[in-house]
């Protein structure tokens with residue numbers, strides 16, 4: 202149905218709050234697979250969510266090939282020949298991601314005649330929103346659901362100032378300022394070891410700042426994922442599936458959670474900045490092996506807890522203090538990016554709250570939820586197919602995520618239509634679990650068989666480990 206407007210009253214099937222990757226991926230499936238209408242509201246002036254606030258040198262950390270919306274490819278599907286991502290699928294830059302989402306809106310959604318877009322508008326709740334430019338207030342009559350595509354609340358440094366104090370005379374900037382330096386500094390202190398902190402270190406090294414002039418404050422060392430294991434497409438099928446098979450085998454071999462992480466590290470299934478340090482964080486950050494080698498050139502890594510304040514001549518952390526000076530640029534990368542939020546049912550009471558249903562795959566998850574919304578009638582059934590896999594925080598969340606992911610995959614594999622839908626969806630970065638007759642090599646068949654043999658017992662083992670973790674946190 203076409204959306205209708207009368208004076209300031211609007212009407213639509215789906216009111217989508219948030220036009221980031223998740224809101225757009227949801228809208229795209231509704232428009233492509235039904236006759237329903239959508240109305241998108243966002244505070245930002247352009248589609249793309251947090252990418253509007255990103256630092257100039259930001260890139261996707263997973264391949265463009267499986268990011269964005271289902272109906273429109275992103276990038277050229279090419280493999281990088283040069284640089285620190287060489288040999289792996291291209292990673293769109295921030296401007297490319299924004300141009301892509303602009304095309305999604307202006308060439309796919311709006312031309313359908315069933316989509317309306319209200320940028321620069323703040324959603325007030327209760328199906329009302331107000332324009333941040335004109336002040337006009339709108340009430341929306343929603344025929345089907347309100348979609349909350351804001352819940353994952355991505356934090357980036359430009360919008361989330363540091364939580365520590367900075368004294369007058371100390372120079373501390375958000376990572377966005379690195380791209381506009383007007384003079385070199387004696388030294389650079391990068392604060393944060395998430396995706397953004399890693400990007401800031403790599404950017405400094407790429408711009409030929411000697412590693413001795415970089416100091417990296419790492420309050421919690423992260424476990425990192427090898428990007429090679431997250432490559433889509435047939436050409437990486439063996440590596441991708443081989444890594445999944447190996448992870449399942451390792452779960453079966455481990456005799457405790459601690460042992461599990463030892464084995465994952467030993468076989469390169471999880472990476473870390475320093476082999477001698479046991480990470481205490483897991484946030485789905487992804488690096489190539491070459492990027493990791495580069496990061497390891499920085500020897501001045503400070504592991505003394507979180508920054509409490511930056512003074513003119515010292516940085517006070519909750520585990521000690523280190524000297525600094527007026528010629529040093531402190532680069533804040535402490536925003537949380539993806540934080541775990543309490544899990545809500547995806548479908549409830551005329552509303553849907555978009556959350557990941559596949560590990561570290563928000564775009565696929567939102568498209569999948571939209572398909573489930575259209576293809577099934579009952580909220581209970583829909584929620585059964587959309588078990589939420591919250592963003593992780595600690596290493597044990599790797600285990601919880603793998604378990605929930607495996608159970609979701611299993612549930613989906615029992616439904617022929619869902620299997621078909623996933624197989625044709627360009628956002629699906631798993632693929633390859635089903636034999637492709639006549640195309641597959643003996644080596645590929647063998648890796649699939651290893652995966653199938655290991656996955657069943659591994660689910661039981663992961664359930665046991667998770668139960669042990671739950672019991673130890675309860676006491």
Ligand SMILES: Cc1cc2nc3c(=O)[nH]c(=O)nc-3n(C[C@H](O)[C@H](O)[C@H](O)COP(=O)(O)OP(=O)(O)OC[C@H]3O[C@@H](n4cnc5c(N)ncnc54)[C@H](O)[C@@H]3O)c2cc1C
Pocket residue numbers: 218219220221222223224242243244245249250251252259260261262263264268322323324325350351353354355356357396397538539561562563564
């Ligand atoms: C640097 C970086 C790199 C990343 N790389 C990848 C990658 O390679 N692959 C991947 O899958 N994921 C990646 N991610 C994860 C990323 O968070 C998701 O891909 C995705 O962009 C998140 O989209 P979202 O729609 O959930 O949230 P957001 O982009 O945060 O969008 C939410 C939107 O809701 C709007 N909003 C909030 N409240 C209101 C309100 N009251 N009224 C109106 N509007 C409101 C906000 O303005 C915002 O535009 C990356 C994240 C970061 C930070």
